[in-house]
Amino acid sequence: MSALLLREMEERTLHQPKRGGEDPGNGRSFLLVDENENLQVRDELDFLERLDCRAVEGVKVLSIFGNTGDGKSHTLNHCLFGGEEVFPTSPLQDSCTVGVWAAFEPALGLVALDTEGLLGASGNQNQRMRLLLKVLAVSDVVVYRTRAERLHNDMFQFLGSASSAYLRHFTRELRALSSRCGLEVPLSSLGPAIIVFQETSRTRLLGWESSTPGQGDILLQKRFHELGLSTEAFSSVQYVGTQTVSPPTDYSGLLSTLKQQVRNTATRSPRPPAIVYSVLQALSERFSGEISDEKVNLYCFFPDEYFTCSFVCLSCGVRCKNGMNHLRDNIPHLAEGLCQYAHQYNNKVLICKKCYEGGREVIVIPKTSASNENPWLGLAMYAWSGYVLECPCCGIIYRSRQYWIGNQDPESCVVRPEVKHVWPGSETFLTDHQNAAQRMLDGMNFVIQSVSDYSSGPTKAVTAWITDQVAPPYWRPNADITACSGCKKLFEEPERKHHCRACGEGFCQACSSKTMPVPERGWGSAPVRVCDFCYRQGGGGSDVPRTEPVGLMARKVTEVAQSTVDFVSTAIDYPLGFVKGVARPDYWVPDHEIQQCGHCSKALSPRMSKHHCRACGGGFCAQCSSERRPVPSRGWDHPVRVCIRCSQNKGDL
Incomplete structure (x- = not known):
């Protein structure tokens, strides 16, 4: 009983439909690219193993497009695989194909790619549409499957837009790939062959009234022409129709046309399957990145925004016209037309006129001094003769105050002004080279620092000697104070020594932070600095003389002078900081x-x-x-x- 139940569970698991990234049915097809444009195979070897075509020398690629629910997967299964459900199908309303699925058909040597349906109700529509054009670019044959009584404009718009986008954005990339792969025939020479496969139930097929072969192809091209659309990128456009009054659908006409295209090597020859993977990988890397969720162009299936750089000029709002990820190839941003000047970006540049006439574009920038001038001499020259324009090729070409009178505007004689586009992340026009104020401050700080460094030792020694000379007789000399008399901590070089006005010993800041009057030492009734011990004792004691010691007046005068200097330094500190802030570059x-x-x-x-x-x-x-x-x-x-x-x-x- 348990063995029978286990067998039933195993069979139920084997026949359960697969979803997401799992292999459907018999596992012959697999998810090649997901709906977010991410390749689902690790590398070239993984691609060949999953297709099971490592021993195959050459293959062609067949892809199928069409609206959701028109039977794309069913068509591939019955046309190429004898009705075996290699690609999953579903009777539900939701699309059963998400992303791009792949399988190999060995009899014809075809790598079949099943794509997600058009006009479906799913997210990331812009990315999904861009993915379809990548699939079209790697295909040799494209089948557009439609199950409708009449050919609608959506199909013509899709194919016409795909042709235009292929020529604008994929031709150059495919040509570069052909060169890297060493192919004799460039991949970009001609796009895929298009087969429009229409199935009707009541209406006649296109060109039914004519016995001339290919009449449907002519009518199809006429319809493209009437809509103002071009199929220039495609090697051929053919029409195949079948009328199904009662199932099953007859796929013999489509299969016959497919075999003709596979055998036709005039425009496209079979190539190693590894090349297919390399091309798809390169296109995925080149045309990737976020796209806005909003529909860019309601009248175009493949607008330029899907394949071009998303950067927009900050000054004029024009979009870069280079392809996606062009900065990887060290290709700068490029936009059509002239930009407009914006004060906040300062995007007007000056180009040396002499170099421009010689075929070179050399930008010159107003500076305070030339590169070969001494910094201090340059500042003096700046104050006397104004800013300088220096070309790396021509040298100094202009000084703003070179003459007392009659100085010409540089734009009328030596430079050519041009307004450049400003791209996000670029600091080209945000740099201020007029840094004379900051250079002056740097020079002053350098002088002050040099004087301070060279004179710090003698200055401290002289200060200590003067302090000892004006100190009262009961103060311990600075030279004898090596440690705090309270906490016994050794004084470090920059640390200041404080004398207690009551006992005269030397203390650190923490041990002499209290103040109180010391009249017995002649300091009057005003509070003065004392150590913590004297503060707790309340004074110097009864044996301390009540008269003012000799030299105390000199010390008082010194302290008043020092306090005045400290106050003036504090008062100057704010405007000096303000000047520094103004002078510093942005x-x-x-x-x-x-x-x-x-x-x-x-x-x-x-x-x-x-x-x-x-x-x-x-x-x-x-x-x-x-x-x-x-x-x-x-x-x-x-x-x-x-x-x-x-x-x-x-x-x-």
Whole structure:
């Protein structure tokens, strides 16, 4: 009993219909490309094994198109495989073919491709339509299957649009593939042969009244011409009709025509099945990417938007006309027509007129100084004679204030203005090369830093000596203070030593943060700095003299002067920061957004110096931005500070 039940379950599993990416029926067909245009075979060997045609030297490719429910899979099964259900069929309303399925017919040497139906209610319609044209491009014979009493305009529009798109977008790619594969006849020389297979039940077939062979083909071409459509891309367009008053459908006429096309090698010869996979893979890689869910063109099955670059000029809104993924081949964006100037993108460029007349397009950029001038001399020249235009080929061609009077506009004498398109992700027109203000600040900071570095030691020594000279007699000299008298922590080089006004010992900031009046030491009634111990004791004691010590007045004057200097420095700090913010180029990251080093990720406190890389504009610590290189692409012709990453990528400077 259990054995019988197990056998019934096995048979039920074997006859259960397959869905999705599983092999249907007997497993002779398989999902080659899914509805998202993704290849479902790993490589060329996997493709040959699943087709079971590794020993076959040459094959042709047959694909079938048509509306959902017109019997495409059924036609392939009965015409090529003797009625065996190699491709799955279904009596349901939903389409049973999703994506592209493949199977091999050994008698005719055909790789049959079954496609998803047109005009079906499914998502990703734009991607599915683009997939159909890829299938058409790799096919030698295309059958358009229609089960209708009359040939509708949808079929003519589909084939006419496919022909036009094939010539515009696939010819060049197929020619390149032919060259790489070493084929004698280019794949792009002629497109596939088209067979329109119509099945009617009540109406007469096309050209039935004429006994002349091929009359249906002539009427078919006439209809294309009347609709203003071309079939130039196809090697031939044939009509095959059958009238089915009662089932089954007669496929003999279609099979006879297919055999003629397979034997015909005048336009298309059989090729190794590995070439079929290579072509399909190359087309899938080239024409891929997201497409908007909205219908691009209601009157065209294959609009250019399916196969061309999706980038749009930020200034004028014109779309790039190059093919998809052209940047992989280092081909820049290209658009037809002139662009319009946009102030925010500053997309007007100046082209050296002399080079342009010689057949070269050399862009020149206004700069503060020429590349061969000293930075400081260049700034002086900028202040005296204005900006400079320097051509890499012709040298300095213009200075804005070269003469006292009569300076001509550069556009009228040495340069040719042109408005360029602005593409997303490009910084070509966002770079400001007029960086004289920032260069001046850099020069001042360099001088200040140099003086500070060379004089830091002597300055600290002199400051300590002056402090000891004006200190009261009971203060411990700075030279004798090596550690905090409270916590015994050793003083580091930049750390400041604080004297307690009550006991005169030296303390760190944490151990001398309290203030209170110390009148017994002559400091009057105003609160002054004391250590924590004296603060708890409440003063210096009864044995402390009540008169003002000798030299205390000098110390008071020194503290007032130091407080005044600190106040003035704070008052100057805001306008100096404002000037720095205005002078810095637009591509620099603002100081308040820099929380850590862009290379080592070290946290940068507000009091630490944040160094900007002149190439990328990021913020870095001193160790990660110690290199100096010219950055002519940013207007820095002389060595300036750059980060480690930009220093290593010298090609980007």
